[in-house]
Amino acid sequence: MISALFIISSLAFTYLLHIITNTNYYFIPLWLIAGVILGYLITLLFVIVQLPIFKKTKLFNKYKIYTYRSVAYFLNRYVFRLRLEIVGRENVPKSGRLTVYANHKSYADPVIVMEAINRPTSYTPKSGVYKFPFMHEMLASLGSFPIDRSSDRNTARAMVEAIKVVKQGMAMVIFPEGGIKDRNDIKMVAMRAGAYRLGVKAEADLLPVSIDGSIMIKHNVPFKRTKIKVTIHELIKYEDIKGLKTSDLADRVFHIINEELTKND
Incomplete structure (x- = not known):
């Protein structure tokens, strides 16, 4: 449209x-x-x-x-002038509680995931993003979960609301690196284990996603198209990880995503 x-x-x-x-x-x-x-x-x-x-x-x-x-x-x-190749769409459950974890190398990543995940999605941006024109209205309408790194109380309050959103069936997209850490390294960097608390507390299934190629967007746009490969990995059921520590869960997702990103190196 x-x-x-x-x-x-x-x-x-x-x-x-x-x-x-x-x-x-x-x-x-x-x-x-x-x-x-x-x-x-x-x-x-x-x-x-x-x-x-x-x-x-x-x-x-x-x-x-x-x-x-x-x-x-x-x-x-x-x-952004992207050419998307999406692999593994059959791994996206059509309904149920879901948290999506992906690597983050470009500001285009949220809309890349939105197109790749064929169901309603929400996000966990840092609170500063809400200060940009019109972003507050858009993110609020999606039921997004703002991360206020200056206030644990505000983040905890927002997480309570985000858990309700996930329990209603909204797929919550999370970039567990805590922002764009290194735009020149294709690999995901060390993740924040706390990023997995939302999924665990919401008793949601977990879907790892690898985004390969987004580091090139800043070099190519607007004159050249960028080829992006999005790999949607097999679903990790909550029942299979509910006894894990968030740090162990973070390591598991870290290796799944990076294995795909580095397999051609």
Whole structure:
């Protein structure tokens, strides 16, 4: 939907500019650039005006979920210019409690995972992300769990709400490295064991995901497409890990994700 809106509005503006200015065909590349810019603005505005409504709708509102997934597809194709290869989609359970753990090398990773995981997803961003324009409304409408590293009390309070969201069936996406630590190393770095408390307390299954190639996005965008391989590993059932320490669970996921990322080295 979002991609179609962008393409149609861009072409429509290009055509209108050509007709209105009544210039020869040599100016079409210029009008096309202007049309693309206007297409981006129209698409952005279309999403922004709906954010206050989405914030008030139910967590699993079908139109809201469809719109966000459409936005993810648009961003991946027309902003970050990615070519995604998704392996293991059959490992994603269609329902039930689920936490998704992935490596984190780019700001595009959340929307990459949103497209790869074929079910409603929420996130665990640091609280500073909420200060960016429109991000608070969007993340709140997804039932996200803000991590306030300056206040354990605020984080604990937010975790209680996040557990409720997971128990309702929302897949919670977590980047357990605690941010983007090294953009030049493909491997996942040492993880925070505390990142697994949410999944354990919510008694949720765990799904490891390897994102290979996102370190190249900053070098390629906007002139070159970046090939990304997303590997969705086999599901780890809660019943199989409920007796593990979070540090042991962190080590297990660490090795699963890194084994995929380094197997071609």
